[in-house]
Amino acid sequence: MTAEAAKKQKLSVPFDYSKYLRGGKLPHIWCPGCGHGIILKALLRAIDKIGLTNDEICMVSGIGCSSRTPGYVDFNTMHTLHGRALSYATGIKMANPDLNLIVTTGDGDALAIGGNHFIHTCRRNIDMTILVYSNSIYGMTGGQFSPTTPEGSKTSTSPYGAMEPNFDCCELAKASGATFVARATSYHVAELERTIKAAIEHKGTSVVEILDQCPIYFGRQNKYKSASHMMEMIEKDGTVSVKQVDKLPPEKLEGKLLRGILHQVEGEEYCDKYAKIIEKAQD
């Protein structure tokens, strides 16, 4: 078979998601147009590319729409308390450093109620991948503003427009000490998969903020016509790839969020460091 024919055949074989999904747990609870399913799909494809087995992964979440992800996947999974996923994950990782920890969380879960755990997890540089499904809203409770809601946005608790400035999740992660920080979107699916793969492969705390749309609660209140309209406006037109930054004039970058791997450095991982403490104590 020629290389081209092989490529063609490979393309024609649909990706087998079933090996990662738990039988009988679908359909998921996410609303039509929600981007969470796209993220899950990219995550599973990234896991497949890396070649991790289901036993090697432990997925932990807090509370919210994004935090329902672990219920659908056939890994070691834990659905914990609002904001606390990273603390539970830290305990699991310390107890069993061989596990690959993936935390699925939302903007409210990670950055509001879990904000303290978020910055300290980043500071420790413990090896885990934090996927922040960032849709600027508390979806599960019906559309209240979150720490990533853009100022002026209407939500059920900001009927006159959100008055608080919003967090930049990636800047926060970087400043807190995370050694891998990236931003992706549910619009750029191939890039999303590559970014998640790089995040999992990175040793240390990896944070990926994934811009994601909530057409039901954020979209409707803020005059977006549809999910695809949101994806185009917020995720496509609202972002610029880090690879293009140098090529674009400053006016084209105004008000845009950067996409791609924004920060990656090597840093000693927490469990590795702890292993040295054990050696020292036993010496």
Place this chain on the structure above:
Amino acid sequence: MAKVKRFMQGNEACAEGALYAGCNFFAGYPITPSTEIAEILGYQLPKIGGKWIQMEDEIASIAATIGGSLGGCKALTATSGPGLSLKQEGLGYAAMAEIPCVIINVMRGGPSTGYPTGPSQSDMMTAKWGTHGDHPVIALTPSTVPEILTETVRAFNLAEKYRMPVFVFYDEIVGHMREPVEIPEPGDLEIVDRAKPTCKPEDYKPYDSNFEIAPLAAYGKDGYRFHVTGLNHGDDGFPTNDSKRIDQGCRSIMAKIENNLDDILKNETVDMDDAEIVLFAYGSTARSASFAQRKAREKGIKAGLFRPLTMWPFPEKAIREAAKKAKVFIVPEMNLGQMSLEVERCAPGIEVKGINRVDGEPINPAQILECIEKYK
């Protein structure tokens, strides 16, 4: 051969007991008057390859403790009143998801920041009712430094056996007091490890209702993959909306206590056979009560002492029994009357007299004796 005796502090005995029980995971946050436990374990655990972490707050430390337990470790955290308040959501999670762990609470004055360096016994009802929803509670209340060691071991055993959070509550006086402690040799005290599943991985159900207490696998260590949630769940650990299963789940976590009271309850009684005046006392207060009880007997007063080492579940049956002969229960406690309410509940029609102090000073024997003499 004589056992090794060491002169040690209550909190030190707690750390010693934890290590004896096989504790290999600690997550905590500094708080007076329990900090020594974290400090000692921070030194000792790495020596045995155990895991120790200081988290960013009390909420994170109970969360990491539960995570460590699910990772297959025997996990401990230690705190005091303000930290106990913060830990409540995690404690409810551990009760609901049935994750073994031990929580030490060294009681200081409250409410709020209260009196950090002063003793109290004012968290007793927090132990029972602190977290929302109906939930099982086991709380042990040692009175002496040697007892802190042995009760900490018992707490781990109960946690592992019944798959739930177990408290050891003692006041600052016992926590910081120093006494000679006989260090147990391996084998002297029973050590219980949690039951592990033996079924095929595809058959494993972490909340299998065919068991009274289903075996618990560890993430990534035992070859089982499973789901854990704080939501009402079915046998397989996944959320359920089935009202029958929700009802069954809520009742079964309580039933494991109710059906095993003989195994969980523990108390010490002194001269209770003919006691007309019953002292109900725990923690350091029981030491004063014990002295007063002896003095009363010397004076020919029919006084007895009931000292619960398991406070929750409450020794209801034993108190009902004692109430048949007693004309009064005297309940000295460093709060404004908490356990006295439970005694009242179990001794209807009998007078229950509280001796209460919330000034950060211990209740002394003379105070109790004076009260006894009023009833002779």
